[in-house]
Amino acid sequence: MNSLHEDIRRIKKLMNLLEGEQLYLDLDFGEKDQNKITINSPEFTKAFKEKVFFILKDIYGNTNWSNQKGKGTKGRGGFVNLYTVYDLMKQKGLDDYEKEGGDWSIINYFDTNPQVRKYLVNLWRAETSNELKNEESIKDFILWMSRNRNKIFKEGPILRNLVDLNATSLYNGELNERKAHEYLSKVLKELPDWELLKRSLPGSTNDRKGIDIKMKKKETNKEADFQVKPLSNFEKTKDGYLITSYNIIGIDEKPVDYFIFASHDVDDVYIFKNIIGNYEILSDTKVLFKDNPIEFKYL
Numbered sequence: 001m002n003s004l005h006e007d008i009r010r011i012k013k014l015m016n017l018l019e020g021e022q023l024y025l026d027l028d029f030g031e032k033d034q035n036k037i038t039i040n041s042p043e044f045t046k047a048f049k050e051k052v053f054f055i056l057k058d059i060y061g062n063t064n065w066s067n068q069k070g071k072g073t074k075g076r077g078g079f080v081n082l083y084t085v086y087d088l089m090k091q092k093g094l095d096d097y098e099k100e101g102g103d104w105s106i107i108n109y110f111d112t113n114p115q116v117r118k119y120l121v122n123l124w125r126a127e128t129s130n131e132l133k134n135e136e137s138i139k140d141f142i143l144w145m146s147r148n149r150n151k152i153f154k155e156g157p158i159l160r161n162l163v164d165l166n167a168t169s170l171y172n173g174e175l176n177e178r179k180a181h182e183y184l185s186k187v188l189k190e191l192p193d194w195e196l197l198k199r200s201l202p203g204s205t206n207d208r209k210g211i212d213i214k215m216k217k218k219e220t221n222k223e224a225d226f227q228v229k230p231l232s233n234f235e236k237t238k239d240g241y242l243i244t245s246y247n248i249i250g251i252d253e254k255p256v257d258y259f260i261f262a263s264h265d266v267d268d269v270y271i272f273k274n275i276i277g278n279y280e281i282l283s284d285t286k287v288l289f290k291d292n293p294i295e296f297k298y299l
Helices: 002-014 042-060 085-091 114-128 135-147 149-153 157-190 205-209
Strands: 194-196 213-217 223-229 233-237 240-244 258-261 270-273 279-281 286-289
Touching: 042 114, 042 135, 042 149, 085 157, 114 135, 114 157, 135 149, 149 157, 157 194, 157 213, 157 223, 157 258, 240 270
Parallel strands: 223 258
Antiparallel strands: 194 213, 213 223, 233 240, 240 286, 258 270, 279 286
């Protein structure tokens, strides 16, 4: 006991505590920080992406892999001719695409789709009674996914559920693009010298560049490229026009002429010219444009 009191006095002295002042020890051992880990935490998403890509490449790399230059994340290639995006969107009534890229598989999106992550984590919880809360639980989940790779990612009910989840997510985004495309088609009467091309198919060359829609001037073949982003909110401020959207970070790196903000469940559509310096990316969901929205007679 004397030894314990001596240790406490020594610790108080090191911590510059006064004699008689209460010593509090934090016995949480980082538990509060560890509990912040979720399916969207960087620690988890990074490990998830790497493992899912590795497993899929291991399973389908010999039969459904394309090394076409520029395809896939960082141009490393991608999966083809397996649950193709074109076929899945056509089943949902969307087939107004350019033909190029029709072999692109939806499993290329498994590693980044939050619904896929959520589904697999819930499956892991149900089978193991574990919870995602710290780095050890991340390792446990990754090991579980690796051991069950065939049951999860080979043809079967789980794979089909993952395909359906991813197809639904993609479909909602495609509805936004269709809304933008339909809007452009209606204003072509203001631009008799221009024609509207079909939409870029996910996985196509244009899509990988960030080009969702193209317009072409009939006589000169001059092109105007559009990237579509969802429209959550539009607000005119003293500094310009504040747009609330999704995944705004990096739009200034896209080789497009115009940004078009449209959502299938929102009436309004807004288009802004991509002039670096004339807009400011405020966050992952907000961008402030200094110029007025585009009037098509000036396109």
